[in-house]
Amino acid sequence: MCTYLTEHVDIEGSGKFADGWAATRRATVYFDHPVHAMAEHSLNIDFFAVAGAGAAGTAAPGDAADAAVRRIAVELTPESARALATAIQRALDSAPAGLVAG
Amino acid sequence: MSHDLSASTVRIAGHGGDEIEAYLAAPTDVQSFGGVVMIHHMPGYDDATRAMARNLADRGFAAIVPNLYSREAPGASSDDAAAIARARGGVPDDRLVGDVDGAASYLRALAGSNRKVGVIGHCSGGRQAFLAACSLQLDAAVDCYGAFVVGSPPPESGLTMTPVVDLAPSLSCPLLGLFGVEDKHPSPDDVDELDKALTASGKSHEFHSFDDAGHGFFAVDRPSYRVAAANEGWRHIFDFYGRHLAS
Numbered sequence: 231m232c233t234y235l236t237e238h239v240d241i242e243g244s245g246k247f248a249d250g251w252a253a254t255r256r257a258t259v260y261f262d263h264p265v266h267a268m269a270e271h272s273l274n275i276d277f278f279a280v281a282g283a284g285a286a287g288t289a290a291p292g293d294a295a296d297a298a299v300r301r302i303a304v305e306l307t308p309e310s311a312r313a314l315a316t317a318i319q320r321a322l323d324s325a326p327a328g329l330v331a332g
Numbered sequence: 333m334s335h336d337l338s339a340s341t342v343r344i345a346g347h348g349g350d351e352i353e354a355y356l357a358a359p360t361d362v363q364s365f366g367g368v369v370m371i372h373h374m375p376g377y378d379d380a381t382r383a384m385a386r387n388l389a390d391r392g393f394a395a396i397v398p399n400l401y402s403r404e405a406p407g408a409s410s411d412d413a414a415a416i417a418r419a420r421g422g423v424p425d426d427r428l429v430g431d432v433d434g435a436a437s438y439l440r441a442l443a444g445s446n447r448k449v450g451v452i453g454h455c456s457g458g459r460q461a462f463l464a465a466c467s468l469q470l471d472a473a474v475d476c477y478g479a480f481v482v483g484s485p486p487p488e489s490g491l492t493m494t495p496v497v498d499l500a501p502s503l504s505c506p507l508l509g510l511f512g513v514e515d516k517h518p519s520p521d522d523v524d525e526l527d528k529a530l531t532a533s534g535k536s537h538e539f540h541s542f543d544d545a546g547h548g549f550f551a552v553d554r555p556s557y558r559v560a561a562a563n564e565g566w567r568h569i570f571d572f573y574g575r576h577l578a579s
Contacts, residue, residue, distance in 0.1 A: 231455065231479040231516065232373065232374040232375075232455050234374070234456075236418055260418065262374070263373075263374070263455075265375060265414075268555050270546075270547070270554070270555060276419070278415075278419065299408040299409075299416055301415055303411070
């Protein structure tokens with residue numbers, strides 16, 4: 231089934247898209263049909279570049295100002311996604327004191 | 333019939349008169365033909381859906397696939413457009429109906445059209461095909477494992493989709509339903525409930541549920557593909573449209 235469930239995450243950072251680096255301010259996370267992975271469902275993450283590749287852009291994905299869709303996409307097995315989430319948390323937790331706020 | 337066809341991208345008037353992209357596959361070796369609006373699934377206006385349209389044209393029907401994500405991401409690849417459409421909340425039901433209406437009108441205006449038009453959709457498109465057939469005057473509808481035609485998603489799921497089974501009394505045409513016994517959405521119980529609702533409304537319908545098949549058994553590019561169910565399903569589709577859309 232198409233799950234339709236989508237987590238929207240406001241993020242701050244940069245990503246390397248097909249045409250180079252750009253700021254990214256929005257990610258979506260969802261468990262649904264993949265395009266490429268050989269599974270009925272997968273944990274999918276999309277990072278969207280802000281309009282115009284500048285660091286200050288604020289356009290939401292698909293806004294008229296964001297006419298050129300620029301996306302980094304991954305499709306992961308549930309096990310891989312959990313391992314990735316754990317690894318991210320562990321990397322942040324193990325950073326030297328004072329380098330990670332919050 | 334020699335199975336000759338032509339296929340190309342066209343521009344049509346969709347909901348609200350918006351110009352949207354569509355893919356048209358039409359037979360070139362018959363004098364008169366019926367038409368089918370093919371609703372792409374949530375993953376988008378993709379290669380597999382356009383191939384299904386050509387399959388229908390090969391059998392003598394003009395098939396059109398409106399790109400439901402034309403507005404969100406014009407010119408984008410199908411998977412990027414699907415991601416954008418998802419990020420913006422998906423396709424509203426009223427817009428879907430308007431786009432199908434525009435696609436049906438385009439088919440009826442084709443030279444050679446017998447003015448009969450059906451609809452078909454898979455997965456999310458199955459629900460949308462049912463919705464369209466209950467909202468528009470059509471001649472035949474095919475629901476391939478559409479989830480949440482019947483029943484609401486569980487509250488904890490966070491899904492906001494609404495069931496459309498209550499529209500059954502408004503169904504404008506015969507309905508063919510094709511389902512997998514191993515599917516959970518729709519489950520065999522969901523299929524049974526839809527069957528009963530249509531019977532109670534006196535609506536012509538025929539359902540076929542296939543063993544050893546779950547959700548997405550028509551999808552040749554996905555692991556859910558089940559060749560026996562898909563072959564038999566296509567046979568039912570051609571037979572159904574042959575009875576209701578042929579000249």
